[in-house]
Amino acid sequence: MIRRVLLTGGAGFIGSHLARLLLAECPDLEVLNLDVLNYAGSEDNLVELRGNPRHRFVRGNVLDSALVAPLVRECDAVLHLAAQTHVDRSIADPRPFVETNVAGTQTLLEAVRAADSPIRFVHAGTDEVYGSLAPDSADRFTEDSPLAPRNPYAASKAAADMLVSAYGATHGIDWVIVRSSNNYGPRQFPEKLIPRFVALLAEGRKVPLYGDGSHLRDWLHAEDCCRALLAAMRRGGSGEVYNAAGGNERSNLELARAILEIMGRGEDMIEFAPDRPGHDLRYAMDCSKAERELGWKPLRTGWKSELAATVRWYLDNPDWLKPRLKQDPA
Numbered sequence: 001m002i003r004r005v006l007l008t009g010g011a012g013f014i015g016s017h018l019a020r021l022l023l024a025e026c027p028d029l030e031v032l033n034l035d036v037l038n039y040a041g042s043e044d045n046l047v048e049l050r051g052n053p054r055h056r057f058v059r060g061n062v063l064d065s066a067l068v069a070p071l072v073r074e075c076d077a078v079l080h081l082a083a084q085t086h087v088d089r090s091i092a093d094p095r096p097f098v099e100t101n102v103a104g105t106q107t108l109l110e111a112v113r114a115a116d117s118p119i120r121f122v123h124a125g126t127d128e129v130y131g132s133l134a135p136d137s138a139d140r141f142t143e144d145s146p147l148a149p150r151n152p153y154a155a156s157k158a159a160a161d162m163l164v165s166a167y168g169a170t171h172g173i174d175w176v177i178v179r180s181s182n183n184y185g186p187r188q189f190p191e192k193l194i195p196r197f198v199a200l201l202a203e204g205r206k207v208p209l210y211g212d213g214s215h216l217r218d219w220l221h222a223e224d225c226c227r228a229l230l231a232a233m234r235r236g237g238s239g240e241v242y243n244a245a246g247g248n249e250r251s252n253l254e255l256a257r258a259i260l261e262i263m264g265r266g267e268d269m270i271e272f273a274p275d276r277p278g279h280d281l282r283y284a285m286d287c288s289k290a291e292r293e294l295g296w297k298p299l300r301t302g303w304k305s306e307l308a309a310t311v312r313w314y315l316d317n318p319d320w321l322k323p324r325l326k327q328d329p330a
Contacts, residue, residue, distance in 0.1 A: 032071055216282040219248040
């Protein structure tokens, strides 16, 4: 039985959602929350958990083996979400992505391998490891699709996935990987499209859209992503990969127009920019395996209402959003 988990990256966007879900859904579970608190992580994201006796926050880096090893030994499972995630940053400077996403994952895996008792390792992956699909294709990636990353971020996540698998084959650790599609929801750092567009529009500034905006992404609410991770921890087969997507495939231009409509702005607020190098055209995943084996499917299925609620959260929380837009080092 899993009684205590080590959650890495638990003060970030998805991690903070997962910390709250774990404590709400698992009344006997204790959460050790490890986060380095870089630009995208903040204890403000965990304000509701202050004083909760089942939640313990530890500030530290997943690269610090002297810190990580004893924390891992305290736990029955590791939920590994700590990662550098922004593609543009990985193009500008890939080293932090290799360090955190690859070497950080290896540090945790080594701690799991060296632990005295079996520990389940749940790794949060991404659909970007599969590469790009043709926009007019009906194809979808399955868990058996080959990995074909096309940017440094995706390559670092693919390398992390392979390390997880290799530690399973070599050392027999118990692992599960969940590869999710683009996440959205409250508390996402405004380097990402939805909160950035809301923040810029709220200041009367135009929103930048790469290329012609035709790139397609499937949007999954962060709470549904976290439910997939929880289901994988509880019921996932050892050595298995599960895709988790929201069934909300939209072009970036369609998404921008939806945000503009919600905020009462016109399309003159869109500013098209030169496309970034290696920009993947389309991500789409088949999630039937997760539904069949984990009993998981997204609950936040009202795309228009959920997007509107997300936009409203940022507008209603300017004290959270505006400082982060200004501190964005991009």
